[in-house]
Amino acid sequence: MKVKTKSKKVNKAWLNDHVNDTYVKFALKEGYRARAAYKLKEIDETLGLIRPGDLVVDLGSAPGAWSQYLRRRLSPNGAAVGELNGCIIALDILPMAAVEGVQFIQGDFRENEVAALLEASLQGRQVDVVVSDMAPNLSGIDSTDAARVTHLIELAVEFVQNHLKPQGALVVKVFHGSGYSQIVKMFKETFQVVKAIKPKSSRDKSAETFLVGMGLKTSV
Numbered sequence: 055m056k057v058k059t060k061s062k063k064v065n066k067a068w069l070n071d072h073v074n075d076t077y078v079k080f081a082l083k084e085g086y087r088a089r090a091a092y093k094l095k096e097i098d099e100t101l102g103l104i105r106p107g108d109l110v111v112d113l114g115s116a117p118g119a120w121s122q123y124l125r126r127r128l129s130p131n132g133a134a135v136g137e138l139n140g141c142i143i144a145l146d147i148l149p150m151a152a153v154e155g156v157q158f159i160q161g162d163f164r165e166n167e168v169a170a171l172l173e174a175s176l177q178g179r180q181v182d183v184v185v186s187d188m189a190p191n192l193s194g195i196d197s198t199d200a201a202r203v204t205h206l207i208e209l210a211v212e213f214v215q216n217h218l219k220p221q222g223a224l225v226v227k228v229f230h231g232s233g234y235s236q237i238v239k240m241f242k243e244t245f246q247v248v249k250a251i252k253p254k255s256s257r258d259k260s261a262e263t264f265l266v267g268m269g270l271k272t273s274v
Contacts, residue, residue, distance in 0.1 A: 077255045081119070085134060087151075088119035092255035094185060094225070095123055097264055100251065103223050104128065106139045109181050111172070111217075112156075113163055113210060114188030114227075115144035121153045124185070128155075143175050163188065163209060173217070181217050185225045186210045200233030207237055211244055215270065223268045229261045241267045 077089035086092075098104050104127045112121050121144045126132050128140035138155040145159045145168070152158065157175060161168030188210070190202035207226050214224045224245070228237055241248045245267030252263040 086119045086122055087117045089255060090187060091119035091123045093253040093264065094120045094187075096253040096255060097225060097251055097266065098123075098127065101223075101249065101266060101268070103183050103225070103266070103268075105182070106130070108183055109141045109176075109179055110143075111181050111184045111213075112142060112144040113184065113186040113213075114146055115158070116146040116148040116150040118144070118150045118153050118156075120185055120187055121150070121156045121158075125153055125155050141179075143172065145172055164205070169209075169213070172213075176217060180219045181214070181222060182219055183223050183225070184210060184214050184218065187227050189227055196232045199229075200231065203229060204233050204237060208240070211240060211267075214267075215244065218270060220272075221269050223266060225264055225266050227262055228265050230263060231261060237265065241265055244271060245269055246271055 075089065077092050081087070081089045081091060104110065104124065106128065108128065110124050112124060115121050121142060122134065124142050125138065126134055128138055128142065130137055130139055135154050142156045143159065144150065144156050145161065145163060147160070147162045149160055150158050159168070159171055159175065161171065163169060188206045190199070190206060192199045207228065210224060210226055214222065218224065228234060238248070238250070246269035247267070249266045250263055251266060256262055
């Protein structure tokens with residue numbers, strides 16, 4: 055009974071924090087499906103990543119807040135519907151409700167068949183920006199979780215090495231802790247410029263941060 059009481063208190067505290075969260079209120083007001091939209095918004099506004107006419111790939115897109123932001127960012131009028139100056143392809147293992155103008159592929163990015171489907175949807179075009187909010191189901195075992203996170207990021211890096219424009223960018227979610235330094239090292243070996251950003255909208259208690267790699271290094 056004590057465990058249940060503690061759990062109820064924790065859940066109540068989380069719900070209270072969530073309801074009173076500034077970015078949750080912004081998301082409800084502005085029609086975003088999740089507060090996560092403001093993480094990408096801050097990263098984009100800080101570094102100027104998304105430009106009119108861009109082809110953007112959104113990995114780990116569900117429930118769709120990042121795709122919603124991208125769709126508005128590529129709209130000449132910043133609108134959620136109507137004209138779109140660019141192309142957005144989203145992918146997630148989970149279903150995602152449609153976002154106007156966004157092509158959605160449901161599948162596991164770790165599977166070759168799904169990666170091939172994504173590649174086919176590019177129709178030979180090079181990508182300007184890849185954004186990834188992908189995160190594995192965490193087990194609580196540091197070494198296991200670090201390996202899972204690293205594997206997803208390795209797949210994203212491999213994808214951009216094959217499909218990104220030379221001056222394009224990759225944004226990925228990472229977690230401080232085991233494996234973080236290795237991921238940073240991989241980024242520095244792959245990109246000309248590497249930035250680590252923890253947006254204001256990222257919760258203080260969260261270990262998450264975002265790595266941004268800009269401009270692919272040419273292989274020798």
